[in-house]
Every structure is written in structure tokens, then in C-alpha cells.
Amino acid sequence: xxxxxxxxxxxxxxxxxxxxxxxxxxxxxxxxxxxxxxxxxxxxxxxxxxxxxxxxxxxxxxxxxxxxxxxxxxxxxxxxxxxxxxxxxxxxxxxxxxxxxxxxxxxxxxxxxxxxxxxxxxxxxxxxxxxxxxxxxxxxxxxxxxxxxxxxxxxxxxxxxxxxxxxxxxxxxxxxxxxxxxxxxxxxxxxxxxxxxxxxxxxxxxxxxxxxxxxxxxxxxxxxxxxxxxxxxxxxxxxxxxxxxxxxxxxxxxxxxxxxxxxxxxxxxxxxxxxxxxxxxxxxxxxxxxxxxxxxxxxxxxxxxxxxxxxxxxxxxxxxxxxxxxxxxxxxxxxxxxxxxxxxxxxxxxxxxxxxxxxxxxxxxxxxxxxxxx
Amino acid sequence: xxxxxxxxxxxxxxxxxxxxxxxxxxxxxxxxxxxxxxxxxxxxxxxxxxxxxxxxxxxxxxxxxxxxxxxxxxxxxxxxxxxxxxxxxxxxxxxxxxxxxxxxxxxxxxxxxxxxxxxxxxxxxxxxxxxxxxxxxxxxxxxxxxxxxxxxxxxxxxxxxxxxxxxxxxxxxxxxxxxxxxxxxxxxxxxxxxxxxxxxxxxxxxxxxxxxxxxxxxxxxxxxxxxxxxxxxxxxxxxxxxxxxxxxxxxxxxxxxxxxxxxxxxxxxxxxxxxxxxxxxxxxxxxxxxxxxxxxxxxxxx
Numbered sequence: 296x297x298x299x300x301x302x303x304x305x306x307x308x309x310x311x312x313x314x315x316x317x318x319x320x321x322x323x324x325x326x327x328x329x330x331x332x333x334x335x336x337x338x339x340x341x342x343x344x345x346x347x348x349x350x351x352x353x354x355x356x357x358x359x360x361x362x363x364x365x366x367x368x369x370x371x372x373x374x375x376x377x378x379x380x381x382x383x384x385x386x387x388x389x390x391x392x393x394x395x396x397x398x399x400x401x402x403x404x405x406x407x408x409x410x411x412x413x414x415x416x417x418x419x420x421x422x423x424x425x426x427x428x429x430x431x432x433x434x435x436x437x438x439x440x441x442x443x444x445x446x447x448x449x450x451x452x453x454x455x456x457x458x459x460x461x462x463x464x465x466x467x468x469x470x471x472x473x474x475x476x477x478x479x480x481x482x483x484x485x486x487x488x489x490x491x492x493x494x495x496x497x498x499x500x501x502x503x504x505x506x507x508x509x510x511x512x513x514x515x516x517x518x519x520x521x522x523x524x525x526x527x528x529x530x531x532x533x534x535x536x537x538x539x540x541x542x543x544x545x546x547x548x549x550x551x552x553x554x555x556x557x558x559x560x561x562x563x564x565x566x567x568x569x570x571x572x573x574x575x576x577x578x579x580x581x582x583x584x585x586x587x588x589x590x591x592x593x594x595x596x597x598x599x600x601x602x603x604x605x606x607x608x609x610x611x612x613x614x615x616x617x618x619x620x621x622x623x624x625x626x627x628x629x630x631x632x633x634x635x636x637x638x639x640x641x642x643x644x645x646x647x648x649x650x651x652x653x654x655x656x657x658x659x660x661x662x663x664x665x666x667x668x669x
Numbered sequence: 670x671x672x673x674x675x676x677x678x679x680x681x682x683x684x685x686x687x688x689x690x691x692x693x694x695x696x697x698x699x700x701x702x703x704x705x706x707x708x709x710x711x712x713x714x715x716x717x718x719x720x721x722x723x724x725x726x727x728x729x730x731x732x733x734x735x736x737x738x739x740x741x742x743x744x745x746x747x748x749x750x751x752x753x754x755x756x757x758x759x760x761x762x763x764x765x766x767x768x769x770x771x772x773x774x775x776x777x778x779x780x781x782x783x784x785x786x787x788x789x790x791x792x793x794x795x796x797x798x799x800x801x802x803x804x805x806x807x808x809x810x811x812x813x814x815x816x817x818x819x820x821x822x823x824x825x826x827x828x829x830x831x832x833x834x835x836x837x838x839x840x841x842x843x844x845x846x847x848x849x850x851x852x853x854x855x856x857x858x859x860x861x862x863x864x865x866x867x868x869x870x871x872x873x874x875x876x877x878x879x880x881x882x883x884x885x886x887x888x889x890x891x892x893x894x895x896x897x898x899x900x901x902x903x904x905x906x907x908x909x910x911x912x913x914x915x916x917x918x919x920x921x922x923x924x925x926x927x928x929x930x931x932x933x934x935x936x937x938x939x940x941x942x943x944x945x946x947x948x949x950x951x952x953x954x955x956x957x958x959x960x961x962x963x964x965x966x967x968x969x970x971x
Contacts, residue, residue: 347864368870380861384883393879394869445869 296481297358297448298323304353306339313339315505326475326482328496336505337485341451346370373442377454379434381426388422391440412444432463452484489529501525523655526578536578537620552617553598563649566662576650581623583646590639595647597640601632710940734941759917765836766900767893770843778851796845804842811838835910843899847892854888890957918946
């Protein structure tokens with residue numbers, strides 16, 4: 296298989312810059328997810344790799360081969376579209392056979408290959424049907440079969456699960472990952488669904504407004520978001536983000552809403568001493584906090600009033616209003632405070648994230664860059 | 670709860686159905702009356718002018734018509750007309766218009782739908798404007814072109830020239846609307862289908878042929894019907910540009926009903942001509958209505 300490399304790729308549509316000087320490497324045989332909100336440019340990157348769009352600037356490589364000026368059919372890619380784009384007037388068999396027919400493959404070979412891929416994806420009994428007679432999940436498999444029958448070096452998937460119902464989505468997502476690993480094909484997967492990206496990908500690339508926000512394994516994306524955007528985009532419900540003032544009388548301390556103070560952990564102290572920002576942006580995940588009655592034990596604590604409680608069965612989402620900031624906290628089912636009740640929100644030790652208010656970059660990353668840069 | 674008229678029980682629906690059928694019947698009664706009078710007259714020994722006229726079934730009118738004996742009372746000096754030739758002429762004009770309209774509108778509608786070029790939306794607006802011009806208003810200009818080009822046509826070929834000119838001139842009146850109709854159909858075919866073909870190794874033309882055209886078949890059928898009927902029914906262009914002896918059914922019926930000939934014309938024979946004139950319209954609709962109603966949207970979501 297092959298590694299896909301984007302070097303300084305920019306794509307403009309008229310005056311709109313959809314993708315802005317992106318450098319990216321999609322590892323050989325790796326499953327990479329391009330994650331971002333709609334209009335972030337993630338699909339544009341996919342179609343640039345496919346060759347459907349030509350980059351305005353920059354080069355695209357498949358291994359050592361410069362494919363920037365090659366047509367899609369010269370790139371040996373398989374592409375699965377969001378709406379599957381099956382040919383409605385052809386049977387499933389003809390749909391899957393179509394790419395091979397265009398390559399003038401001998402009919403016996405076509406037959407063997409179609410049957411093989413159909414068996415692999417468990418759609419052998421559907422070959423005589425028309426796409427309209429299939430369920431969403433079956434159509435999705437046919438689209439995948441059509442992409443795989445060419446034995447592509449790179450498999451491109453454009454939100455392939457977004458038209459399926461929630462249960463099927465979870466089922467197919469594990470299957471898709473198994474198939475990808477089994478074939479060892481380099482896969483690029485575009486999605487706006489963070490749970491898909493985190494569950495399936497070896498590497499997640501978070502994109503917003505055509506710019507890469509973070510490029511890391513799912514764990515890192517979740518635990519150490521590089522900037523405010525990643526922190527607020529990943530997680531369900533997303534991270535609580537709010538501004539806070541700093542106090543440097545003895546050590547760097549944050550004035551939290553509700554009047555409490557929290558003096559920062561060591562990993563942040565150094566960078567804060569050096570930068571001495573008067574304000575920071577604070578973030579923490581709803582699942583990293585709990586509602587307590589007595590603020591003790593030195594955990595960061597925010598005082599507030601219960602605003603709403605949403606019971607979800609397995610857990611509750613409690614919204615706490617502190618000053619004019621609304622914070623969400625996930626609590627166990629038995630913790631169900633009354634609206635209007637005064638509570639303390641305690642954040643797990645080491646789970647408070649601090650961001651530079653100007654660049655919105657996680658101070659942890661700034662500290663790391665400094666220690667690397669000397 | 671929630672039982673409105675639309676989703677009501679069988680009783681409500683039944684009553685509504687009767688009302689709707691009666692209303693439709695009332696609205697179409699004048700049309701039905703006229704056409705049935707025409708058709709019945711063509712098979713009768715007298716003019717059927719009201720439902721109470723007693724008549725005898727006969728094929729005599731049809732025989733006279735097909736033999737071109739339009740005025741059986743005119744006596745022996747009368748020369749029969751070559752009706753089969755007229756039918757053939759009508760077919761040539763209608764078929765030619767259909768082919769020209771399809772060739773021009775399918776390609777340009779695809780371009781308007783899929784490609785970006787200078788003045789695209791301006792040209793779309795211009796097309797609607799063009800469609801608004803009645804063919805009669807253009808006839809002086811079209812005639813000028815006819816005469817101008819005719820200077821370069823050898824005399825022996827002038828009959829072919831006349832036919833080709835009528836076909837192209839009549840077709841060009843239909844093309845603007847045809848492009849509009851087809852563009853709408855092309856717009857509904859998702860880009861992804863073409864992209865899929867291109868990624869799979871096809872050229873843009875392959876994509877058009879294998880992925881797009883089968884999906885716009887209903888649109889092509891609609892445009893073909895309209896073009897065919899426009900050619901079949903055309904009177905003024907045929908009258909102006911074809912030599913007088915080359916009639917089509919429309920100009921032929923017109924000539925029978927026109928000034929001077931009405932006295933000698935036997936109207937039941939003209940009714941036979943009128944009935945024949947209707948047949949292709951009916952056949953065309955019956956054959957293509959399945960295609961027109963057919964929607965092929967399966968396999969595409971989102």
C-alpha cells in the first residue's frame with residue numbers, strides 16, 4: 296500500500312479558501328479520520344486526494360509518486376460517497392462490476408472479483424437487486440464493495456455512516472475498521488461525528504476553517520486538546536470553556552467563577568510564570584467533574600446554582616450556573632440535585648485545561664514547545 | 670383524533686372521490702364532446718353534430734380520405750391528392766424536429782447544469798426570453814434567412830433544403846424551453862454519481878452516458894414528446910417554407926377548411942383526416958407516460 300502526503304496544499308473556490316496550506320501525512324495502512332464541523336474543508340481535502348479537485352497550490356504525493364496533476368482514475372483510489380452514489384439503473388452486481396468494466400477487465404475475471412468482494416462484505420445474496428430495493432446499510436456495503444473491487448491503494452470514505460440509523464452505525468463502524476485492517480489499505484475517513492473518529496481511527500486530524508487544529512491519536516485528542524476549538528469540539532457534551540483572571544501574588548492562581556481560587560499544578564506553573572497572562576481560558580470536561588457538598592481536598596472548585604438536570608438513565612447531565620457561565624457536569628444517576636440548589640463543582644485533579652487567551656493554544660503545548668526549543 | 674379530510678375513513682374518501690371525478694368530468698366535458706364528435710363523424714355516414722343524431726357506422730370516409738378523394742361531389746375532373754405522401758411529410762418534419770431538439774438540448778442542458786462558463790446565468794435568462802417570442806413574430810426574419818441561403822442551394826436540392834430548413838427553424842423555437850426542462854432534470858442528478866464514474870476510470874463523456882443520461886430519461890421523454898408534437902402540429906412554418914405541393918396533415922386540413930374549398934369539401938372525410946392527425950399524439954403519450962412518471966431515485970440518499 297502507500298503513504299499519502301499533502302505538502303502546502305491550498306484550495307480556493309473563487310474568493311473562499313476552503314483549505315489553507317495544509318501539510319499532512321496519511322500513514323501507510325493507517326486509518327486516519329478527518330474530523331471537523333460542516334464547511335471546515337475536510338471533504339475538500341478528501342476530494343483533493345481523490346483528484347476530483349485540483350489544489351490551487353501545493354503538491355500531493357502517493358509514496359514517491361507526485362499525483363497532483365493526475366486524473367482520479369490514474370491514482371488507484373476507492374471512494375465511498377456520503378450518499379453512496381450507486382447507479383440506480385444497474386443491479387448490485389453491475390454496480391460493483393462497473394469500475395472493472397471501465398478498465399476493460401476480462402468478464403471471467405470481473406465475475407470472480409465481484410463474487411469475492413461480495414462474499415467478503417456479506418452481500419452475495421443481493422447481487423441481482425437494484426439499489427432502491429436495498430436498506431441503507433446494504434447500500435453502504437455495495438458502495439464499499441464498488442470501491443474495494445478495484446483493489447485500491449487508498450480508500451477514501453466521505454461520511455459513509457451518516458445516512459444510517461444510530462444502531463447500525465455502531466455495528467458497521469467496528470466492521471469497517473476490521474475490513475480496513477484486514478486489507479491493510481491506507482484509509483482516509485471524513486466525518487463530523489467525533490465518536491466515529493475516536494472509535495475507528497488510528498490518527499485523528501481535527502480541521503476547522505480549512506486549517507488543521509490538531510493531528511494526534513484519539514487519546515491525545517481527547518485528553519490533551521491542542522486548542523480551545525478542539526477542546527470544545529470533542530466530547531459529548533463538549534468541554535466547559537470559560538475565561539478567568541489570574542493572580543500571581545505567591546504562585547499562579549486562577550480566580551474561578553463563584554469566587555473560589557485555584558492555584559495551578561506544576562506543569563502549568565512554569566509557563567504561567569514566564570508568560571504572566573492576566574487572563575486565561577479555562578476548560579474541563581463534564582465527565583471530569585463531580586458535584587460535591589463540601590469543598591475540601593484541594594481540588595479546583597466552582598460554586599454555582601443548579602440550573603437544569605437532564606436525567607439520561609445511565610447518568611445525569613447537570614447544568615450549573617455560576618456568575619453568567621453555564622457549566623455542564625456528568626453525575627451518576629443517584630446524584631440528582633434540585634434546580635436552584637447551591638452546589639460545588641469539583642474538577643478532578645490534573646484535568647483542568649488552560650489556554651492562552653490570545654492564541655487559544657493549550658498552555659501545556661506552549662510549555663512543551665519551549666522545552667523542546669530550549 | 671386527527672381524522673381530517675385527507676386521512677379520513679373510506680366513507681369520507683369515497684364521497685370526496687365522487688366529487689373530484691364529477692368536477693374533472695365537468696371541466697373536461699367540452700373537450701371530450703369536441704373530440705368524440707370528430708372521431709364519430711369520421712366513422713359515420715353523416716356529420717355527428719349532437720348526441721341525438723342517428724348515424725350508421727361506415728369506413729367510407731376513411732377510404733375516401735386515404736385515396737385522397739376529398740371532394741367526392743366535385744365530379745370527374747377532380748384529381749385525388751397523395752395523402753400517404755402528406756403523412757410521410759408530417760412524419761419527416763415531426764421526427765426531424767425531435768432529433769434536432771434532442772441533440773441540441775441534451776448537450777447544452779448538460780453544459781448549463783454542470784459547467785461553469787462566461788455568462789452562464791445570463792444565457793439561461795436569455796433562453797426564457799427567446800421562448801417568449803412567438804414563432805409567427807419571427808417569421809419575417811426566418812424567411813429572410815431562408816431566401817438568403819436559398820441563393821447558394823442548387824435547384825435540384827431545393828426540396829431537401831426546404832425540409833431541412835423547416836425542421837431546423839421549427840426546432841430552434843422549441844430548444845430554449847427544452848434546455849430549461851432538461852437542465853432541471855440534470856440538476857437533480859447528484860454530482861457524486863459522475864464523480865463515482867470518473868474515479869472508477871471513466872471519462873466525463875462515459876459518466877454522462879452511463880450515469881447521467883439513464884437518470885434523465887423522463888426529461889428526455891418529455892422534451893421528445895413536446896418536440897415531436899410541435900413538428901407534427903406546425904402549420905405556419907410548413908406553410909411558408911415547404912413548396913405548396915408538399916403538404917403535411919396540418920396544412921392539408923387547413924387547405925380543406927380554408928377559403929373557397931369549404932363548399933366542395935365533404936366534412937366527414939376531413940374528420941377522418943383530423944382523427945388520423947390525433948393518433949400519434951395519443952400513441953406518444955401512452956408509450957411514454959410510464960417513462961414520464963418513472964422516478965429513479967433509489968440508491969441515492971442525502
